[in-house]
Amino acid sequence: MTLDKNKIADLNQANIQAHQRRFGLLSNSIDNIEDILQKLQEFQIAIPSWALGTGGTRFGRFAGSGEPRNLEEKIEDVGLLHALNQSSGAISLHIPWDIPGNANAVKQLAEQYGLRFDAVNSNTFQDQPGQQHSYKFGSLQHVDKVVRKQAIAHNIEVIKHGIDIGSESLTVWLADGSSFPGQLNFRRAFENTLESLQEIYSALPENWKLFVEYKAFEPNFYSMSVGDWGQSLLYANKLGNKAYTLVDLGHHLPNANIEQIVSLLLMEGKLGGFHFNDSKYGDDDLTVGCINPYQLFLIFLELVDGMDAKGMKHATDLAWMIDASHNVKDPLEDLLQSVEAIMIAYAQSLIVDKGALDTARNNNDVVKAQEILQDAYRTDVRPLVAAARLRSGGALDPLAAFRSLKFHEQLVKERGSKTSATGL
Numbered sequence: 001m002t003l004d005k006n007k008i009a010d011l012n013q014a015n016i017q018a019h020q021r022r023f024g025l026l027s028n029s030i031d032n033i034e035d036i037l038q039k040l041q042e043f044q045i046a047i048p049s050w051a052l053g054t055g056g057t058r059f060g061r062f063a064g065s066g067e068p069r070n071l072e073e074k075i076e077d078v079g080l081l082h083a084l085n086q087s088s089g090a091i092s093l094h095i096p097w098d099i100p101g102n103a104n105a106v107k108q109l110a111e112q113y114g115l116r117f118d119a120v121n122s123n124t125f126q127d128q129p130g131q132q133h134s135y136k137f138g139s140l141q142h143v144d145k146v147v148r149k150q151a152i153a154h155n156i157e158v159i160k161h162g163i164d165i166g167s168e169s170l171t172v173w174l175a176d177g178s179s180f181p182g183q184l185n186f187r188r189a190f191e192n193t194l195e196s197l198q199e200i201y202s203a204l205p206e207n208w209k210l211f212v213e214y215k216a217f218e219p220n221f222y223s224m225s226v227g228d229w230g231q232s233l234l235y236a237n238k239l240g241n242k243a244y245t246l247v248d249l250g251h252h253l254p255n256a257n258i259e260q261i262v263s264l265l266l267m268e269g270k271l272g273g274f275h276f277n278d279s280k281y282g283d284d285d286l287t288v289g290c291i292n293p294y295q296l297f298l299i300f301l302e303l304v305d306g307m308d309a310k311g312m313k314h315a316t317d318l319a320w321m322i323d324a325s326h327n328v329k330d331p332l333e334d335l336l337q338s339v340e341a342i343m344i345a346y347a348q349s350l351i352v353d354k355g356a357l358d359t360a361r362n363n364n365d366v367v368k369a370q371e372i373l374q375d376a377y378r379t380d381v382r383p384l385v386a387a388a389r390l391r392s393g394g395a396l397d398p399l400a401a402f403r404s405l406k407f408h409e410q411l412v413k414e415r416g417s418k419t420s421a422t423g424l
């Protein structure tokens, strides 16, 4: 599909006056507006290759229409998102769902759309056709060394694919664990997992990072071998300075204080990556910010504070990715909503009066501290996010542009109404 940049420009022109009025009002109340706009322009959120098609639940999957049929079309879709919002300049591949057949061609295609490759993800939570040993009872933790070896070899294969396309990190998420008391020796499962991760770690190129993603439950429901940030941090610390914890917002027990987790991991220099989504009950994989945008804001506040305390670059020193599933919405529209929610939360965290917050805290002025936070949260920063996007050449309103320029209809015409992308 060819994207006519002039059409986006025309839409922007039609709405520019209303935008400038709103932006003008807001910018008068923000001191460091140029610095914030620059940060917003730089911030990029990777799109996972498995989120470009309709997802399913364990009860079924209702395919959408116009979905990408291969990796090239997935790259094309992320390119479209990025052209609209200028904040989705990266793609993250899951192997073997999306093996880059011709790595050079795939790399070139991505470059054409201004995209880079974020972390590569291994998959030892499913058996693949023709696979010799099953992961039914785990992969890196497995009681049988031959199964562990197979899972290690897969991860090393994923690193090789990553090198070919210019990725610089590997995310390992394990479904390993146990579903019943007595099934596993916890200590041995940990030791096996660690030993396997050590072998994978030693295959990492010098400039690479290894992200150890944790998850409280599912598909195992009694224990998970990387079940929480404590376990992930244990592995990361034992592995070495290229290993980090990865936080996925949906991977906690209900009511966990994720902002505190993030703060402490950053303090330890061990937060490496982030998967955004939202949830009401468990790992619901819903659109970012659709259930609990205040929590997202509080998390961003800690992310920004923790990164600033370490002199880290917001845009590049952590790996930012959306990890959501779209069962009823059009995946591209859903992703546009998610990116917008992330940018809004980030912008809100940037306008918090940090000096005043510090003073309120030091005076134990709890009421004032809350007022400062909520003042930022209740500010409508959408014109700020839109202004940054406009400066980068994006659409003032990406979702409205997606609809009025009829991108979905064009994709259906090209790809058909019964297509199904790889993924969960």
Ligand code: PSV
Pocket (backbone or CB within 6 Å): 050, 121, 173, 213, 215, 248, 275, 283, 323, 424
């Ligand atoms: C697991 O629930 C997870 O969050 C991991 O990041 C996987 O790699 C991803 O979802 C896709 O299944």
Ligand code: MN
Pocket (backbone or CB within 6 Å): 173, 213, 248, 275, 323
């Ligand atoms: Mn995840």
